[in-house]
Amino acid sequence: xxxxxxxxxxxxxxxxxxxxxxxxxxxxxxxxxxxxxMLPEVFGFCRGVTRALALAMEAMNSTSGKIIxxxxxxxxxxxxxxxMEAGVTIPxxxxxxxxxxxxxxxxxxxIPAFGIEKNLEEQLQTHCKARVVDATCEDVKRIWTFxxxxxxxxxxxxxxxxxxxSEIKATLSRSLGHNCVxxxxxxxxxEKLSRELTETASNKSVSLHPSKSTDxxxxxxxxxxxxxxxxxxxxxLASQTTMLHSETLELTEILTDLSLAAGGTLHSCSTIxxxxxxxxxxxxxxxxxxxxxxxxxxxxxxxSNTANLFRIVRSLQKSIFIEGAHCLSESHLxxxxxxxxxxxxxxxxxxxxxxxxALLAGxxxxxxxxGEVIRRLRQLLPH
Ligand code: SF4
Numbered sequence: 001x002x003x004x005x006x007x008x009x010x011x012x013x014x015x016x017x018x019x020x021x022x023x024x025x026x027x028x029x030x031x032x033x034x035x036x037x038m039l040p041e042v043f044g045f046c047r048g049v050t051r052a053l054a055l056a057m058e059a060m061n062s063t064s065g066k067i068i069x070x071x072x073x074x075x076x077x078x079x080x081x082x083x084m085e086a087g088v089t090i091p092x093x094x095x096x097x098x099x100x101x102x103x104x105x106x107x108x109x110x111i112p113a114f115g116i117e118k119n120l121e122e123q124l125q126t127h128c129k130a131r132v133v134d135a136t137c138e139d140v141k142r143i144w145t146f147x148x149x150x151x152x153x154x155x156x157x158x159x160x161x162x163x164x165x166s167e168i169k170a171t172l173s174r175s176l177g178h179n180c181v182x183x184x185x186x187x188x189x190x191e192k193l194s195r196e197l198t199e200t201a202s203n204k205s206v207s208l209h210p211s212k213s214t215d216x217x218x219x220x221x222x223x224x225x226x227x228x229x230x231x232x233x234x235x236x237l238a239s240q241t242t243m244l245h246s247e248t249l250e251l252t253e254i255l256t257d258l259s260l261a262a263g264g265t266l267h268s269c270s271t272i273x274x275x276x277x278x279x280x281x282x283x284x285x286x287x288x289x290x291x292x293x294x295x296x297x298x299x300x301x302x303x304s305n306t307a308n309l310f311r312i313v314r315s316l317q318k319s320i321f322i323e324g325a326h327c328l329s330e331s332h333l334x335x336x337x338x339x340x341x342x343x344x345x346x347x348x349x350x351x352x353x354x355x356x357x358a359l360l361a362g363x364x365x366x367x368x369x370x371g372e373v374i375r376r377l378r379q380l381l382p383h
Contacts, residue, residue, distance in 0.1 A: 005057045008086045012053060012079060013045075015371030030374065033383025037374065038290055038358045040282035044370060046275030046363035048137030049074050052113040055135045056083065063131075065106030070096055070120065071166055073112045073135065074364040075303040078324060096120060103130035113137045115144070115170035139241050139273035140167055146269040147175040150236035155267065156180040156229070158193075160251055161240025163223045165304055168240055172225070175238075180229040185221045187247045190254045193222055198232070198258065233264030241273040242305035242363070244312060245280060248272055275363050276305050283309050283360050287316045292358035295319040298373055299362030306362025307338035313360065320346075324369045325376035351380045 028039040107130035115136040161168040299306030
């Protein structure tokens, strides 16, 4: 199969309107009628995403065989759709093992930016005839190095992240041995964890039994593995790369207190990636310095870093989280709430009331999608 890589490259990496805004003499500003549209200092694709896509395109350029992605390369529907349109296959997770077993030496299998679970990686090493391209982000691998050594010490590893996220699943598979692993998705859940661990420390019974506790719905979002090995005096903390820095600090404090109370010390590793941090800082700076009356956060609804960008700005300004231009129309808008995981329809949009709009884009959002939103705003805003 011949892949049209140059077309894909231009779709994913370039957009005239975004380039114009970036080069604007006013500094990442656009004027649409009486409305100023602002972009932050840093936005869109991070280096991990750029590298993963570059590796995928390099593979497409150098083979005429099948290209198989073991999951979405990044969490952005626009990007994954374009890759599939270009001929890349993204099979169901349930079929991965069979696909690896049946691969041929003309195929290429790509590991996505979030990485894959350890047993799948082992299967690639032992049962795979295809060429394997590893697009796992180096920042994710840094976490694996930390959790692997903490696991070998038998410590209780706390993973701060979403249990169903591919990155956390891959990290969990490298954290779990003869030790306890606890996944907590939000700081509020840490209070429950704190109570449980305090009870453990004072030798009271622990209610987070492994069988029950792996159901996060019943445990305030907490998932526990090997709960009987939980040791509050030997806690180690690693966060998903895309969590909020402020929340990670809060959690570090809670766990430090718990460890000290149990007579131990907390081991932690700074695992929020630089790209996430830069986008969060730039978003906050833009909102604080310019007080926009609307913030539009653009990205895939499964994208953790985009959801967290939205969470930090919505406490400051009226904010909406959209997937792309198709969410915006004259009479209504369709937007997403990452906490309830619901897509909402707002039918009372009055675009003329917005004079200062900030556009933020997650680390997996291509320029093309940001550009489409700019062009849609040109249609919607009065001028
Ligand atoms: S957001 Fe961070 S961890 Fe994720 S791909 Fe980008 S650089 Fe890597």
